[in-house]
Amino acid sequence: MLRTALTIAKKDIYSELRTKQVLGTMIIFAGLVILVLSFAFDPANNTTKAVIPGAVWIIIVFSGILGLNRSLVSEQRNDTMHGLLVAPMDASSIYLGKFMANFSMILIVEIVSIPFLFLLFDFKMNSSIFYFILVLFVGSFGFIAIGTFLAALASNSKSSEMLLPLLLFPMTSPVLIGVTQATKIILINMEKLPNAIAWMQLVAAYDVIFFVLCFLLIEYVLEV
Amino acid sequence: MSINLEREKVTLPLEEVVQTKTTMLTKVLYGGMVVSMLAAFYFIFLYAEIEKTMGVVQKIFYMHVPSAWVAFLAFFVTFVFSILFLIKRKRIYDTYAYVSAEIGVVFTTIVLTTGPIWAKSSWNTWWAWEPRLTTTLILFFLYMAYLMVRQMDGVWDKKARLAAVFGIIGFADVPIVFFAIRWWQSKFHPIVFGDGPSQQGGGIAPSMLVALLVAITAFTFLYAYLLHKGVSFENMKIKVGHYKEKLRERLEH
Numbered sequence: 001m002l003r004t005a006l007t008i009a010k011k012d013i014y015s016e017l018r019t020k021q022v023l024g025t026m027i028i029f030a031g032l033v034i035l036v037l038s039f040a041f042d043p044a045n046n047t048t049k050a051v052i053p054g055a056v057w058i059i060i061v062f063s064g065i066l067g068l069n070r071s072l073v074s075e076q077r078n079d080t081m082h083g084l085l086v087a088p089m090d091a092s093s094i095y096l097g098k099f100m101a102n103f104s105m106i107l108i109v110e111i112v113s114i115p116f117l118f119l120l121f122d123f124k125m126n127s128s129i130f131y132f133i134l135v136l137f138v139g140s141f142g143f144i145a146i147g148t149f150l151a152a153l154a155s156n157s158k159s160s161e162m163l164l165p166l167l168l169f170p171m172t173s174p175v176l177i178g179v180t181q182a183t184k185i186i187l188i189n190m191e192k193l194p195n196a197i198a199w200m201q202l203v204a205a206y207d208v209i210f211f212v213l214c215f216l217l218i219e220y221v222l223e224v
Numbered sequence: 225m226s227i228n229l230e231r232e233k234v235t236l237p238l239e240e241v242v243q244t245k246t247t248m249l250t251k252v253l254y255g256g257m258v259v260s261m262l263a264a265f266y267f268i269f270l271y272a273e274i275e276k277t278m279g280v281v282q283k284i285f286y287m288h289v290p291s292a293w294v295a296f297l298a299f300f301v302t303f304v305f306s307i308l309f310l311i312k313r314k315r316i317y318d319t320y321a322y323v324s325a326e327i328g329v330v331f332t333t334i335v336l337t338t339g340p341i342w343a344k345s346s347w348n349t350w351w352a353w354e355p356r357l358t359t360t361l362i363l364f365f366l367y368m369a370y371l372m373v374r375q376m377d378g379v380w381d382k383k384a385r386l387a388a389v390f391g392i393i394g395f396a397d398v399p400i401v402f403f404a405i406r407w408w409q410s411k412f413h414p415i416v417f418g419d420g421p422s423q424q425g426g427g428i429a430p431s432m433l434v435a436l437l438v439a440i441t442a443f444t445f446l447y448a449y450l451l452h453k454g455v456s457f458e459n460m461k462i463k464v465g466h467y468k469e470k471l472r473e474r475l476e477h
Contacts (some may be wrong), residue, residue, distance in 0.1 A: 035306040153386050170365040174404035217389050
């Protein structure tokens with residue numbers, strides 16, 4: 001199952017690297033979000049430092065939703081989804097493959113856009129980079145895991161790009177609460193690190209529960 | 225996608241629609257609802273004593289709490305019927321899940337409107353980002369999304385399947401949401417408003433408890449009645465759809 005999933009992920013990433021359409025859009029969109037944030041919160045003001053942890057997640061969520069939607073809708077256009085479904089593999093390996101492709105794409109977006117955010121808002125990171133990467137990883141994992149699943153669900157609709165945010169935001173609210181709290185602690189006051197770790201544990205528990213649940217239920221979503 | 229669209233207009237065999245026994249059950253539910261509602265009015269307005277600090281406004285409590293109970297019950301019913309639908313694939317389960325979710329959204333709306341009215345007079349604020357309130361709001365959005373999934377285009381069994389899946393993960397999400405928000409709030413704010421709107425912290429007068437229980441019974445009857453009626457309406461809709469298709473086929477040939 002893992003091998004077929006890897007094949008699908010590879011296929012998605014190769015076709016993405018040929019056109020660079022989605023990845024380019026996501027990164028430019030992330031840049032635009034930073035621009036809008038600079039209008040909303042004056043970067044020269046010192047209190048703006050407090051909103052940086054939230055801004056990190058605003059960028060990830062909004063640019064993530066663009067990519068999530070594309071990854072499944074693109075399979076609908078030429079009915080290639082049917083091709084994937086009749087191929088000799090489980091529905092769950094389609095999910096796993098899509099998940100891996102989306103996850104690696106969001107990681108690329110994060111690697112490019114978050115240093116930019118820190119640079120443009122002149123934010124000095126003087127805390128543990130290891131924990132910061134960990135919280136990004138845990139949060140993106142949960143967001144993309146449930147997001148890929150719901151994108152598969154929404155892709156059955158003609159207006160999936162409108163439907164997906166409505167499904168995804170309330171569903172991921174525990175992840176978003178958890179990771180914004182943890183990021184705030186890690187970036188601003190490191191003394192409360194145990195709290196941040198507790199939050200990460202909560203998000204990790206959510207990740208595990210929903211990853212398993214999505215794995216079991218994807219069969220019903222991808223039925224013809 | 226294309227296959228689904230072609231299949232959309234095909235007449236389905238009629239025996240799928242389960243004939244619900246309307247007469248007796250409807251009467252029982254209707255009677256129970258009317259009697260318990262009247263009893264609830266008596267208990268709320270005449271029997272239960274008036275709360276000392278909040279005054280008459282506290283009466284909204286007997287609307288607010290039963291509505292919240294019915295909303296949670298309705299979403300639980302949706303969850304159960306979603307699972308049943310995925311296992312058994314009978315249309316009636318899907319209809320129950322759908323109607324129950326609709327009723328749940330209505331009662332969540334009632335909770336979210338009576339709550340702020342009460343809060344304004346007792347807490348002097350329309351809204352507080354308190355765990356129970358925030359969870360209810362997220363619940364409302366979740367089930368609005370559920371209804372959006374129901375509005376999708378395509379054949380009914382596809383919609384039913386996707387909605388059932390969403391109903392299951394949506395319900396699984398609720399406890400985690402509540403836990404996350406409670407944790408978030410308790411870390412950063414002391415709890416200012418006692419133990420929330422249900423007053424369990426301060427205890428409750430026996431006459432109030434009686435009134436509350438009667439009101440909950442009445443609302444549960446109301447829920448059962450609405451569910452029953454809604455399901456028979458849905459069944460009628462399905463039937464009319466079948467007849468229309470049959471007529472159309474006959475006209476074409």
